[in-house]
Amino acid sequence: MTESTSAVASPIVRLPSVDSTQIYAARLAAHGAPDGTAVVAETQTHGRGRRGREWHDAPGSSLLLSVILRSSLPVARLPLLSLASAVAVAEALIAVAGVDARLKWPNDVQVRGRKIAGILLERRADVIVLGIGVNVMQPDLVPELDAVATSIAREGGDTDREALLSAVLDRVGQWRARLEREGFDPVRARWTALATTPGRHVSAEGVTGVARGLDSDGALIIETDAGATHVLAGDVVEVS
Numbered sequence: 001m002t003e004s005t006s007a008v009a010s011p012i013v014r015l016p017s018v019d020s021t022q023i024y025a026a027r028l029a030a031h032g033a034p035d036g037t038a039v040v041a042e043t044q045t046h047g048r049g050r051r052g053r054e055w056h057d058a059p060g061s062s063l064l065l066s067v068i069l070r071s072s073l074p075v076a077r078l079p080l081l082s083l084a085s086a087v088a089v090a091e092a093l094i095a096v097a098g099v100d101a102r103l104k105w106p107n108d109v110q111v112r113g114r115k116i117a118g119i120l121l122e123r124r125a126d127v128i129v130l131g132i133g134v135n136v137m138q139p140d141l142v143p144e145l146d147a148v149a150t151s152i153a154r155e156g157g158d159t160d161r162e163a164l165l166s167a168v169l170d171r172v173g174q175w176r177a178r179l180e181r182e183g184f185d186p187v188r189a190r191w192t193a194l195a196t197t198p199g200r201h202v203s204a205e206g207v208t209g210v211a212r213g214l215d216s217d218g219a220l221i222i223e224t225d226a227g228a229t230h231v232l233a234g235d236v237v238e239v240s
């Protein structure tokens, strides 16, 4: 393990291999690690995705990161950090990697409709562990992933992982601070500007209709034949 300091003066713990940066960061948090502490690994043996899924990586080919956030938000507002983080990751990818990153509700980051980064927000008591996985250098994907996933390399972007790490940490810090200071409106506006979901005919958690945008809790508003329904969590699929 090595430790360095980011531009915002929070420690970065770097690991060659770990079960999951989420587990490692949660352990550090339980031992009092400060707000903003980041854990970065070259590879994970048990990477975790949303909704109990696994997150696979090839060693050295991804940005695998967990950040400890000791937020001042009320507990009920903490899930909004995942939308703020999605905005932060998309902006970092656009600015540093030069790829056309867009958001799919709630927090998938996509390029050309294919997933390039995922975000996992986990709460341990009053601490948030924010997990971010970015596909950086996987140029060839197995056929079943080819249509649904991509990487910075595949999109012809800049694969400098250190520059991306620094941009992601900076922007997560900025959007988190904005959310805490100004509330959800600025995050919602930026999320909406970057998102592809609004206007699409979608299905989420058994609700089918036209996605209309986010309510003040970050829920997706879907206009159905029976009226507007708010979906707070889940996966969205496009329907034709």
Ligand code: BTN
Pocket (backbone or CB within 6 Å): 019, 020, 021, 022, 023, 044, 046, 047, 048, 049, 050, 051, 053, 055, 063, 064, 065, 066, 108, 117, 118, 119, 120, 131, 132, 133, 134
């Ligand atoms: C998703 O399912 O879209 C979220 C994936 C989050 C993966 C990242 S990789 C770094 C961190 N450690 C984990 O075990 N998961 C997150």
